[in-house]
Amino acid sequence: MSQATDIFHTKQHWENKTKFLNHDAAVRFLGFYTDDLLRRVDFDQLIQQKISEDQHHNQPSNLKCLDIACGTGLVTFRLHSQLQQAISKLQSSSHPDISVEGIDFSSTMIQGANERLLELSNSSHVPQVLEVSLPKFYEMDGQDLKFPDASFDLIFSNMGVLFYPDIPKGLSEIHRVLKPNGKAFINAWTEDNPSKVPLEIQRKTLSGPLYSLVEAQRFMELCEKAGFSSVSIETVQARFKVPFRNYAELMKSNKDLVKEDEFPQFVQQLAERFGVKNMDEEEIEICTSAHVASLVK
Numbered sequence: 001m002s003q004a005t006d007i008f009h010t011k012q013h014w015e016n017k018t019k020f021l022n023h024d025a026a027v028r029f030l031g032f033y034t035d036d037l038l039r040r041v042d043f044d045q046l047i048q049q050k051i052s053e054d055q056h057h058n059q060p061s062n063l064k065c066l067d068i069a070c071g072t073g074l075v076t077f078r079l080h081s082q083l084q085q086a087i088s089k090l091q092s093s094s095h096p097d098i099s100v101e102g103i104d105f106s107s108t109m110i111q112g113a114n115e116r117l118l119e120l121s122n123s124s125h126v127p128q129v130l131e132v133s134l135p136k137f138y139e140m141d142g143q144d145l146k147f148p149d150a151s152f153d154l155i156f157s158n159m160g161v162l163f164y165p166d167i168p169k170g171l172s173e174i175h176r177v178l179k180p181n182g183k184a185f186i187n188a189w190t191e192d193n194p195s196k197v198p199l200e201i202q203r204k205t206l207s208g209p210l211y212s213l214v215e216a217q218r219f220m221e222l223c224e225k226a227g228f229s230s231v232s233i234e235t236v237q238a239r240f241k242v243p244f245r246n247y248a249e250l251m252k253s254n255k256d257l258v259k260e261d262e263f264p265q266f267v268q269q270l271a272e273r274f275g276v277k278n279m280d281e282e283e284i285e286i287c288t289s290a291h292v293a294s295l296v297k
């Protein structure tokens with residue numbers, strides 16, 4: 001049996017996948033986990049704390065946030081919007097200078113994020129004057145971040161770090177670019193990932209990058225070894241409904257998992273497993289879970 005998920009290590013895989021894991025698909029499959037990461041931070045309180053620090057030191061501070069392995073920017077844009085909302089609620093006009101950045105090693109993902117950025121900046125829903133300037137995106141490997149030490153207050157990574165060939169290096173890079181006391185929130189699929197049933201159908205080994213952080217204990221030890229002063233791991237579950245058609249399409253993008261000529265038969269088997277009669281119309285329920293690491297430098 002081949003290690004079908006080894007393809008997840010390669011840039012080529014993610015470049016190909018962008019058209020399948022576009023913004024709508026990311027919302028469908030990763031939206032729950034995005035919200036779960038962001039709910040771990042009280043942005044109102046964080047901004048108030050920054051303002052108090054400013055007053056204490058009598059100088060303006062900044063709040064710098066990074067989304068690692070950002071894809072087309074699902075976390076980045078939601079993070080930006082939550083910070084913008086928190087700032088709009090403030091009574092005072094003085095607030096820290098806030099920036100939101102996203103990095104991904106796939107050029108097509110970054111292109112997708114920048115296209116969305118353009119749509120947003122042309123949209124009438126976005127106020128003309130933004131207290132938090134729109135996010136910036138960079139093509140960069142998460143294992144080799146091009147930022148100076150102690151650059152960020154907050155780092156998020158939604159289903160990204162697990163795919164690195166060198167996870168310890170990726171975690172130590174996150175530690176390095178965090179400011180002292182900075183926080184990071186990173187999640188990774190357990191065995192209940194969205195590809196589990198397709199992998200079983202194809203009789204593929206359930207190992208490789210998709211399974212790299214399924215053991216919470218190992219995830220915890222890797223974070224501790226990276227130098228974080230506080231590490232906690234929580235396992236969260238999400239059941240969500242997706243149109244069968246979209247699900248099958250996304251699985252088609254895992255080229256090693258299903259060969260082109262096997263695809264009709266594979267889709268048929270997938271439909272049977274989920275009890276789907278009408279492939280174009282029906283929705284299926286996917287049961288997933290993830291480990292979420294909350295880290296403090």
Ligand SMILES: C[S@@+](CC[C@H](N)C(=O)[O-])C[C@H]1O[C@@H](n2cnc3c(N)ncnc32)[C@H](O)[C@@H]1O
Pocket residue numbers: 009014015026030034068069070071072073074075103104105106109140141142143157158159160161163164165
């Ligand atoms: C499942 S997607 C998640 C994307 C995004 N975080 C979201 O929530 O929509 C995984 C992402 O990790 C990125 N990725 C994988 N390995 C990476 C690496 N070594 N450096 C940077 N990004 C990487 C891929 O390009 C892809 O965009």
